[in-house]
Amino acid sequence: MPESAESSVFRYDPAPLNVAILVLDECNTLSFAATVDPMRAANRRAGKTLFEWQFYTATEAPASLTSGLQINGLAIDQLLRCDLLLVVAGFRLEEQATPRLLASLRRLYATGTSIAAIDGGPWFLAKADLLDGHNATTHWEDIEKFSQQFPKVTTLRDRFCISGRIATSGGASPCIDMMLYLIETRYGTDLAHRVSSAFLYDPMPASAQRPISIPRTIHRHPRVITALDLMGQTLDAPLPIPEIAIKTGISTRTLELNFQTHLRKSPQAVYLTMRLEEALRLATETQTSVRDIALATGFNSPTSFARAFKAAHGTSVRALRTQRR
Template sequence: MAETQHFVFALVEDFTHMALSCAVDPLRIANLIARRPLYRWSFASENGETARASNDSVTMVHHDFSSLPECDRLFVLSGIHMKEKDTTRLVSALRRERAVGTPIGALCSGAYILASAGFLEGMQAAIHWEFHDSFMETFPEVNLVRNVFVADEKHVTASGGTATADLMLHLIERDHGYDLSVAVADQMVYNAVRNATAAQRVSLQSRNGMRNTHLAKAIQVMHDNLETPISPAVIARDLGISTRQLERLFGKYLNSSPKKYFMEMRLERARHLLLQSEASITEVAMACGFESPGHFSRVYRATFGVTPMLQRDRMN
């Protein structure tokens, strides 16, 4: 690994400024804490001069898409209206960089651009929840997941916003160790860092309610019964639909099953309680509907890679 890694961010017009800030600042803080330049970064755009974000802020850039510099990682960052953009020059540049072995990733809606260029076939990918439905219909060959980011594929992807910070902290840990990533998170006052398996969580109404009433109601029922989980069959019966219909809804809109989604909700709540409360492991297990601390610990470790006790110790 080079002494200083160079990250290039290819900015598509109307890119999400929050995602860019969440990508760059962890790298800056890592340099500050390490007292040496672990990372440097530069920006590229279509015209090679500026890139306008969706909040109308303008970023000065260093390169245009046709003359990208040699780098250690190249990230495509786009935001709203990315389907309407002419990305021909960018895609050509991405193919050239792929040919020479440059690691390429995508932030926010950038996975859409990578998928349209055929980069993500057969891979897992993350994208902002707002684009999930159209993405699944357009790119059935891509295994879209609801995770905040995917880091174990050839092309890493993050769903945007603060998920970009989660990805960068993960890369910092991978490159320079856990202690540095925690120190960076502390400087960011970011005390609930998510790992890749964490699911995107947004309001039920904005994500599902406008699309399918039964699905939104089913998720609300799950949310209301985290301490005393009920089966998908009972949920379906209470909604007046069949269990098979419920399974189809979760598969179509969330690329999941009711049972798996419910378990993810319970585990995510457990994780928040571990990190943000003084409740004991047993109390957390009971609050999230697990029959025993032992069962809770096994399921938690299988999902997050650490035991509940180690999860809490890491944050102390």
């Protein structure tokens, strides 16, 4: 069962934190920066060392980020203990989840270490059986697969989750939110605000991850957010707009006016954009068949899917894949 927050680093404690950062191959450079820079900024703004960190990799070899940047560090199995382990990962997760790595994660957790996993990092914790019985999230693109593969984990679409000594987050922006939350709960709201100001970053309120980026001002309009979340959760079986309006608690006309006012598009147009963005992701990042991509994004007719995809992206799925070979 998950431990109480009392045993976690996510609680008030002015003592400095000893942090280890495990960097996996092909992690996103922004996710890496979102992990490290809030700690650096907190030290600078506080005028003292609140975070001390050291880099680790899966083996003795440097970790290569998606940008080509290489991070040198000790092998993770050489780490005896720390207060907080940050696990930053991106692609090739199954390949990198070696017994040696998973054993190191279990061993460190058993010492009382808190662990925060970013982007693809939650996969490693789940593979090590450390998320069983916990609430957790991962990058929105992988949430469905993650939920199916790890049924003992309560998978949420939240930007980040805290469950006992374990924290999980989506990509770079949710990671910044999580790190600011750590700074706030441990060292106070004032410092968290000063770190946020240093990045000119406005933390997002508690909300779900969704397939499209929206203006931050939209979060002042909860009805629109609720509608967008419903759309994001039903890409494979789109709901009628009147049904979304009912579930949102407003009339269809009011929903349409809200979307036009705040997003400059109709609900139908936003919904279609979300579906076709997901289709583009599946076309470029997976080997999913065109038929299955169509079904996964709510198109029962291959012809209508092909027409909509080409109108949105200027090419067909097959032509796009041929160009990228």
